[in-house]
Amino acid sequence: MQASATPSSSFPSPIVRPGILVISHGSRDGGWVALVDEAVEAATIRLQQPAGPVPVVSSFLEIVEGRLIQDGVDELLERGVTDIFVLPLFVSSGATHVDDIMQAFGQPPAGLREGELEVFHVGGARIHPGRPIDDEPEIAELLLANIRELSRDPASEALLLIGHGSREPVFHGRWREGMTRMAERIRAAGGFARAETAMLLPDQAACKLSAMRRKRPDERVIVVPLFLSQGYFTTSVIPGRLSELEYEYNGRGMLPDEAVVRWMQRQMLQWLEQAGG
Template sequence: MKPGILVISHGSREAAWVKLVDDAVIAAAASPCLSDIPIVSSFLEIIEGRLIQDGIDELERQGVTDMYVVPFFISSGSTHVDEIGQAFGLPWLTDLEGDLGTFRVSANVRYGLPIDDDPEIAELLAANIAELSTEPEKEALLLIGHGSKEKMFHERWQEGLLKLGERLRALGGYKRAEYAMLLPDQAAAKLAEMQAANPGEAVIVVPLFLSRGYFTNHVIPTRLTGLEYRYNGKAMLPNQAIERWLERQMLEGLQRLNEK
């Protein structure tokens, strides 16, 4: 058996976004425990020459017979996580069919899990927003994630956001934590509802995205136009906590491959 690891993230037209992801994967792969393991970072779309099939082909070119796939995504509610699994021949979560087709792969494949409510990532987010807080016992959090309209995926997003919100509330001593999704468009209505229910309460908006870009810089501020809130737009990358999360996924994946 020769194990290898394929990291899959979404991809972006912004070169800085791609570099942040690549840098995190490179840092995780630098672990001495991973020194002899082929590791390839690939993308769901946009990055020609580095798409998922390219990554599979590269690992198999290096002789990999057993491949662990790390879905570098925020939530198990992402339809992308399921469509990637479908393309590897794994059972569908619902009857929603992805458009990736079926990958050409000879290696045995094991599929990991995305970030969801990972405790160390919650600490990362808590540090991101700490600068916005003055009296946490009088402040509320509003977590905003991409979300999904699709049944079951929507519920998975809800579950992860609830758990992550509670982690953040407890870590910072905040009064409460709420959540909203961009899909469906819930953010403005949720923020307005929070302010109507608790006049004068400061709300800190927490973006749940891997890297700063279109959603953190444009979509969230635009959706919340005219409303009062605190926001610094900080995303998860760059941060050593993400690098450690990736390293943990890789090491646990190798253990799973050895247990098969």
């Protein structure tokens, strides 16, 4: 893939007009889009530079017509931006969508897989990639708060974190590594006995939960979904995969929550400090 973007991790030009492009998946559910927009808007409150407010655009990989990634890039370019910080609002760096997006911005592929998106036209702007969630501490705190009402005695309880996952080796490994670190963060912070992880792709959830129940039948297991918001995967897929197995679950997603705002804002501010330095 030949990209027209100019990838960069530094600021060689003395004139830097920063802009931020937040990218999430997109949905036909207007409520889901509104949750993302509200979080992005809240994260921009402190984004001031000597030249004034930093332009921030919320865009989507697909479905949301008129607000796709190229639309967002075009809007930032129209506002005179020279450097674009691309913040992927995705759960894991193992998401192939994240690799597709970054390749289309001229970044190297995560593995041998070629990206599925057409190259974005960035008009000479420098591209600076941000990070998906993986095991960020703010989100670990959020997930722990989500499950506290389900817990009675953490020292005698186990956690099972369930994420979307991937069958592709490089991306499967990234999912596994990020989920494992996140599970340990939550386990340690909450004082739980142990924590395991499972993916929906490949289908691991029921097998992992069955093994946990067989090994320690008296141990309560709390299932923690790793999804941005409640929806099809949290309300239908996970309960359907786990079927008649015994577990505790409330299906809560990450949005809406101020922790997601703090996570985005931290990345934005760190990048702007670098831009101003």
